[in-house]
Structure formats: C-alpha cells, structure tokens
Amino acid sequence: MGFLEGDEARAWARRPLEERRDAVLGCFARYFGPKALQPREYGERDWMAEELTRGCYGAHFTPGVWTAYGPALREPVGRIHWAGAECSPVWNGYMEGAVRSGEDTARAVLAAAGG
Numbered sequence: 001m002g003f004l005e006g007d008e009a010r011a012w013a014r015r016p017l018e019e020r021r022d023a024v025l026g027c028f029a030r031y032f033g034p035k036a037l038q039p040r041e042y043g044e045r046d047w048m049a050e051e052l053t054r055g056c057y058g059a060h061f062t063p064g065v066w067t068a069y070g071p072a073l074r075e076p077v078g079r080i081h082w083a084g085a086e087c088s089p090v091w092n093g094y095m096e097g098a099v100r101s102g103e104d105t106a107r108a109v110l111a112a113a114g115g
C-alpha cells in the first residue's frame with residue numbers, strides 16, 4: 001500500500017490509470033523486487049474526488065482556527081460529547097489519536113453520568 005501526496009497526487013490524478021498503475025507498481029518493484037509488477041489485484045482511490053472530504057488523509061484547519069477556536073473543539077454541548085481523531089491532543093488525525101479520544105470521551109461521559 002502506498003500514497004501519492006501533495007503535488008505528486010495532483011499531477012498523477014490527471015494522468016491515465018494505466019500510466020499511474022505502471023508508475024506505482026514500478027515504485028513498489030524498486031522496493032520489493034520484480035514480483036511486485038504482477039499483483040493479483042490493483043486498487044486505488046482518489047481522495048480528492050471524494051465529495052465530503054475533498055482530500056486526505058488528514059484534516060487540517062486553516063491558519064488561526066486552532067488559536068481562535070481550539071478550546072471550543074472538544075467542549076461538550078449539554079449531554080453531547082465529542083470524540084474522534086481530530087479531537088485528540090495526542091496523535092491528532094491518526095488511529096492512535098482516535099482510540100485515545102474515544103477512551104477519554106467514554107470516561108468523561110461516565111463521569112458526567114455519575115459512574
């Protein structure tokens with residue numbers, strides 16, 4: 001599994017699938033040897049074309065959002081608590097952050113419920 005990111009992603013997204021596939025498999029072959037040129041399957045996903053994300057693999061705020069609105073990011077609203085990778089102060093935007101945030105929020109919900 002690999003990523004095409006930033007300028008490379010923008011450039012390769014405009015190229016034909018066959019060309020992209022050859023380049024990707026060629027890259028894998030440089031790392032893992034010629035067998036990588038004959039995969040059983042080849043799949044790819046263009047996250048820039050996703051309607052709701054418009055890119056990936058992480059979400060980044062524009063400049064000023066953290067400093068202006070950071071404290072409001074995880075603040076519960078009544079009984080509604082927020083959890084997720086983007087709520088985590090550690091490993092923000094990653095699996096580790098998602099799990100930590102889930103655990104922290106579960107503890108906060110239990111504490112709020114008196115448990």
Ligand SMILES: Cc1cc2nc3c(=O)[nH]c(=O)nc-3n(C[C@H](O)[C@H](O)[C@H](O)COP(=O)(O)OP(=O)(O)OC[C@H]3O[C@@H](n4cnc5c(N)ncnc54)[C@H](O)[C@@H]3O)c2cc1C
Pocket residue numbers: 047056057058083084085086093094095096098
């Ligand atoms: C292409 C890609 C590659 C990545 N690679 C890595 C990696 O190598 N290492 C790493 O650590 N992280 C990686 N990440 C990031 C990681 O996958 C995410 O940070 C993590 O999965 C986020 O977990 P989450 O629980 O916060 O949110 P999600 O996993 O997005 O879970 C949110 C869930 O809520 C559901 N949902 C949304 N709206 C509603 C609704 N109204 N009602 C009910 N359910 C709803 C969604 O369907 C989804 O299942 C990658 C992400 C992408 C996209």
